[in-house]
Amino acid sequence: xxxxxxxxxxxxxxxxxxxxxxxxxxxxxxxxxxxxxxxxxxxxxxxxxxxxxxxxxxxxxxxxxxxxxxxxxxxxxxxxxxxxxxxxxxxxxxxxxxxxxxxxxxxxxxxxxxxxxxxxxxxxxxxxxxxxxxxxxxxxxxxxxxxxxxxxxxxxxxxxxxxxxxxxxxxxxxxxxxxxxxxxxxxxxxxxxxxxxxxxxxxxxxxxxxxxxxxxxxxxxxxxxxxxxxxxxxxxxxxxxxxxxxxxxxxxxxxxxxxxxxxxxxxxxxxxxxxxxxxxxxxxxxxxxxxxxx
Amino acid sequence: xxxxxxxxxxxxxxxxxxxxxxxxxxxxxxxxxxxxxxxxxxxxxxxxxxxxxxxxxxxxxxxxxxxxxxxxxxxxxxxxxxxxxxxxxxxxxxxxxxxxxxxxxxxxxxxxxxxxxxxxxxxxxxxxxxxxxxxxxxxxxxxxxxxxxxxxxxxxxxxxxxxxxxxxxxxxxxxxxxxxxxxxxxxxxxxxxxxxxxxxxxxxxxxxxxxxxxxxxxxxxxxxxxxxxxxxxxxxxxxxxxxxxxxxxxxxxxxxxxxxxxxxxxxxxxxxxxxxxxxxxxxxxxxxxxxxxx
Numbered sequence: 001x002x003x004x005x006x007x008x009x010x011x012x013x014x015x016x017x018x019x020x021x022x023x024x025x026x027x028x029x030x031x032x033x034x035x036x037x038x039x040x041x042x043x044x045x046x047x048x049x050x051x052x053x054x055x056x057x058x059x060x061x062x063x064x065x066x067x068x069x070x071x072x073x074x075x076x077x078x079x080x081x082x083x084x085x086x087x088x089x090x091x092x093x094x095x096x097x098x099x100x101x102x103x104x105x106x107x108x109x110x111x112x113x114x115x116x117x118x119x120x121x122x123x124x125x126x127x128x129x130x131x132x133x134x135x136x137x138x139x140x141x142x143x144x145x146x147x148x149x150x151x152x153x154x155x156x157x158x159x160x161x162x163x164x165x166x167x168x169x170x171x172x173x174x175x176x177x178x179x180x181x182x183x184x185x186x187x188x189x190x191x192x193x194x195x196x197x198x199x200x201x202x203x204x205x206x207x208x209x210x211x212x213x214x215x216x217x218x219x220x221x222x223x224x225x226x227x228x229x230x231x232x233x234x235x236x237x238x239x240x241x242x243x244x245x246x247x248x249x250x251x252x253x254x255x256x257x258x259x260x261x262x263x264x265x266x267x268x269x270x271x272x273x274x275x276x277x278x279x280x281x282x283x284x285x286x287x288x289x290x291x292x293x294x
Numbered sequence: 295x296x297x298x299x300x301x302x303x304x305x306x307x308x309x310x311x312x313x314x315x316x317x318x319x320x321x322x323x324x325x326x327x328x329x330x331x332x333x334x335x336x337x338x339x340x341x342x343x344x345x346x347x348x349x350x351x352x353x354x355x356x357x358x359x360x361x362x363x364x365x366x367x368x369x370x371x372x373x374x375x376x377x378x379x380x381x382x383x384x385x386x387x388x389x390x391x392x393x394x395x396x397x398x399x400x401x402x403x404x405x406x407x408x409x410x411x412x413x414x415x416x417x418x419x420x421x422x423x424x425x426x427x428x429x430x431x432x433x434x435x436x437x438x439x440x441x442x443x444x445x446x447x448x449x450x451x452x453x454x455x456x457x458x459x460x461x462x463x464x465x466x467x468x469x470x471x472x473x474x475x476x477x478x479x480x481x482x483x484x485x486x487x488x489x490x491x492x493x494x495x496x497x498x499x500x501x502x503x504x505x506x507x508x509x510x511x512x513x514x515x516x517x518x519x520x521x522x523x524x525x526x527x528x529x530x531x532x533x534x535x536x537x538x539x540x541x542x543x544x545x546x547x548x549x550x551x552x553x554x555x556x557x558x559x560x561x562x563x564x565x566x567x568x569x570x571x572x573x574x575x576x577x578x579x580x581x582x583x584x585x586x587x588x
Contacts, residue, residue, distance in 0.1 A: 136461060139482070140483050143448060146452075146456075154437060161438050165430035165529060166430070167430060167525050186373070189434050189437065192437040193434060
């Protein structure tokens with residue numbers, strides 16, 4: 001019997017699932033990071049290791065890896081020549097390397113038309129209507145990723161400095177942020193100069209916490225993020241019967257704050273990204289159907 | 295006859311003026327950068343060198359430096375212990391080290407009450423009403439410096455990406471920016487990730503150029519910058535009879551776009567920052583009057 005592999009590789013870990021040709025998962029494996037942009041050989045090693053562990057978990061012989069087809073969802077596939085470099089050294093029989101967002105979309109929507117919004121440290125939006133795919137947003141927190149946690153955190157630090165200068169009103173939230181920096185706005189500036197997006201993102205949960213307490217600055221920062229997210233969703237021109245799945249670390253926090261027009265479209269994801277990769281592999285290489293969506 | 299020195303030190307050069315006790319300039323000198331945060335000894339060297347050249351220019355003996363009082367305006371005086379470290383090694387008889395903004399304010403306003411807005415790569419606002427001084431803004435472009443050139447440039451790059459994604463409308467300006475990056479939005483992301491504030495600031499002049507041509511995106515980006523600047527000015531609570539001097543690289547471009555309520559308050563600076571340092575030195579150490587504003 002032919003087997004297929006689904007692989008979901010990210011900056012912190014790589015997961016693999018071994019499945020039958022019709023997409024029934026037989027075993028799973030997990031290994032270290034698979035970041036093809038920063039460590040191509042390390043990524044290849046962890047991808048193969050996760051696959052090997054999935055074979056072992058399924059009670060199958062990992063020696064079959066070179067006879068197995070795989071769908072891989074990875075970050076960085078749209079940048080430079082990383083994708084082709086990886087394809088050249090992968091050990092699978094046939095490999096399809098796609099973006100991490102695409103396998104997440106296929107997992108979340110299943111066979112439904114609609115879109116995903118991945119709202120974590122960054123933000124990216126992807127829709128599928130029949131065979132038509134569209135991806136917008138992303139681009140990193142410096143000039144993009146609007147509505148993501150890093151932008152929310154950066155916005156909060158800016159509001160705290162504006163409040164300190166009496167340019168905008170202060171609130172319990174800006175007071176709490178300033179106290180976090182020992183009352184010294186220069187410490188905020190130092191933090192901002194030294195911080196990565198994820199560091200800014202650590203301030204996003206405070207915004208949601210203070211919104212629940214009626215804080216005006218928190219409400220303003222959140223309203224800006226929600227407006228940015230909805231402008232991106234609007235650009236996808238979804239119809240009311242299509243699905244909208246929120247994914248990423250802030251999905252559960254953002255969901256309740258979306259406008260009434262998007263509330264009825266919200267659905268829980270059918271499967272996670274790894275499930276999406278398996279489903280794509282079964283459709284493309286197995287017996288699960290015509291590869292309509294790859 | 296007693297002499298006084300005014301010194302204006304910055305990241306690219308240091309200028310000195312030697313003046314009589316009543317503030318009449320006798321000679322000037324210019325040397326290299328005086329950045330006390332990155333190179334204290336180098337800053338000290340260039341400060342003394344500029345002073346020495348001012349003595350020579352005035353036909354006076356530089357050996358008089360240790361008998362001369364000086365007012366120095368320098369960046370970085372509010373950070374860490376740099377100011378005290380510099381004071382410990384300066385060769386002048388008495389030294390007053392103040393911020394670069396304060397000498398600029400004293401030069402621009404002369405004896406008038408009012409404020410300066412320094413709009414260059416960054417933005418900072420400073421008012422003086424009698425003896426009451428207030429400084430707001432600054433804080434760097436990541437979480438502050440609203441309305442400055444770096445923020446205008448960053449905002450323009452973001453609008454270009456939003457237009458590329460059909461989230462916001464495109465315009466001749468966003469087309470021109472995208473063409474600058476060879477039509478590839480990923481090049482904008484790369485630029486943003488690698489750029490310093492001044493690099494973002496290089497895009498600010500395009501905004502003013504396209505505003506003059508009626509470009510809608512340019513108008514929106516400029517309107518945001520003007521609104522941010524006026525929010526800061528509003529916080530200074532100036533009265534209509536007080537002076538407002540715009541300084542910095544974007545002053546001449548921003549001025550005409552300020553609201554009607556600020557137009558009558560705009561005045562050309564009486565003197566530059568070096569003139570402000572000389573005036574302060576003559577008042578504090580010379581015979582030009584009681585040191586009302588230092």
